[in-house]
Amino acid sequence: MKIAVVGAGAMGALFAARMAAGGLAVTLVDIDPVRIAQIAADGLRASVAGEALCSHVPCVAPDALDGGQDLIVLFTKFAALRPALAQACHALAPDGIVAVLANGLDAAGQLDGLVPAERLVIGVTDVAADLRNGIAHSDGSGVVKLGMADPASSARPCGRVAAWLERAGFAVTQQADIRTAVWEKVAFNAGFNALATLADACVRDLDNEPGRRIVGSVLDEVAAVAKIAGVPFDLGSVRARVDAAFALQGGHRPSMAQDRRAGRRTEIEAINGAVAACAQRLGMAAPINLTLTDLVLLTGG
Numbered sequence: 001m002k003i004a005v006v007g008a009g010a011m012g013a014l015f016a017a018r019m020a021a022g023g024l025a026v027t028l029v030d031i032d033p034v035r036i037a038q039i040a041a042d043g044l045r046a047s048v049a050g051e052a053l054c055s056h057v058p059c060v061a062p063d064a065l066d067g068g069q070d071l072i073v074l075f076t077k078f079a080a081l082r083p084a085l086a087q088a089c090h091a092l093a094p095d096g097i098v099a100v101l102a103n104g105l106d107a108a109g110q111l112d113g114l115v116p117a118e119r120l121v122i123g124v125t126d127v128a129a130d131l132r133n134g135i136a137h138s139d140g141s142g143v144v145k146l147g148m149a150d151p152a153s154s155a156r157p158c159g160r161v162a163a164w165l166e167r168a169g170f171a172v173t174q175q176a177d178i179r180t181a182v183w184e185k186v187a188f189n190a191g192f193n194a195l196a197t198l199a200d201a202c203v204r205d206l207d208n209e210p211g212r213r214i215v216g217s218v219l220d221e222v223a224a225v226a227k228i229a230g231v232p233f234d235l236g237s238v239r240a241r242v243d244a245a246f247a248l249q250g251g252h253r254p255s256m257a258q259d260r261r262a263g264r265r266t267e268i269e270a271i272n273g274a275v276a277a278c279a280q281r282l283g284m285a286a287p288i289n290l291t292l293t294d295l296v297l298l299t300g301g
């Protein structure tokens with residue numbers, strides 16, 4: 001059984017390190033020669049709830065990935081999903097599975113034509129990681145939600161991915177309709193990320209009347225678009241998650257704001273921008289998400 005994790009950044013490194021610790025045969029793939037050389041020299045290093053993990057996981061360029069991979073997990077940023085799979089799919093076994101755990105709406109649409117929907121598993125996770133000095137740090141908490149890209153197809157591939165992730169120590173739930181989890185995660189991210197990027201803010205900096213008003217309006221708008229798109233969406237539970245973030249994660253700097261600070265391109269088009277684009281396709285307006293998208297693009301992308 002062979003697993004490739006494509007994207008050796010914060011999340012890919014964390015997931016690969018935990019898979020290796022769980023006894024799974026895993027290879028990392030990245031296009032960054034500096035990251036490949038770092039993992040070759042130092043091993044793959046992670047810190048999970050204060051416990052140090054170090055393993056000799058190979059990290060290779062896409063064209064050097066061995067064939068016969070039973071699972072390819074995509075952990076690049078959303079915009080890189082399609083090129084990443086296009087470069088790695090030569091190595092997928094004939095009945096191999098692809099799983100995507102990146103944030104953003106419609107990963108399946110991004111990968112159209114590269115893998116059949118009945119072998120594509122979509123995931124959402126609130127497991128968090130950040131990469132510091134080559135080490136993927138995580139507090140170890142969080143859940144992975146998985147579902148089939150095509151809910152009408154057999155859930156067997158989803159069950160296999162769930163079993164492998166559970167062996168790596170992750171808490172996993174399988175969803176009959178993964179679209180709900182994807183839209184609810186996008187709503188949460190849409191609420192905090194664009195605003196935090198524009199204000200160069202941590203969560204606690206948004207915990208005031210204007211901040212809560214904008215976050216609330218974004219959530220309402222995403223819920224309205226999801227409803228017209230026919231996706232079951234629990235606005236109350238997303239609001240509760242936002243309240244919990246205000247109460248418990250005040251010092252957290254949302255990932256898009258971290259990307260902006262580090263000079264990296266943000267995932268705005270896959271989050272607020274994707275909600276606005278979906279609304280437009282459905283013949284409705286999502287002016288708050290569209291304006292936040294434009295403001296983030298105008299101020300650096």
Ligand code: NAD
Nearest residue numbers: 007008009010011030031032076078080084102103128129
């Ligand atoms: P990251 O920027 O740390 O890592 C992405 C990696 O992908 C980089 O090492 C990059 O070189 C590599 N890459 C880019 N193009 C590639 C290609 N064609 N082939 C192979 N590798 C390629 O990003 P991250 O923080 O690990 O996030 C990955 C995804 O997971 C994003 O969609 C993010 O929103 C989502 N996510 C992140 C967190 C978190 O806490 N970091 C939590 C949940 C979800």
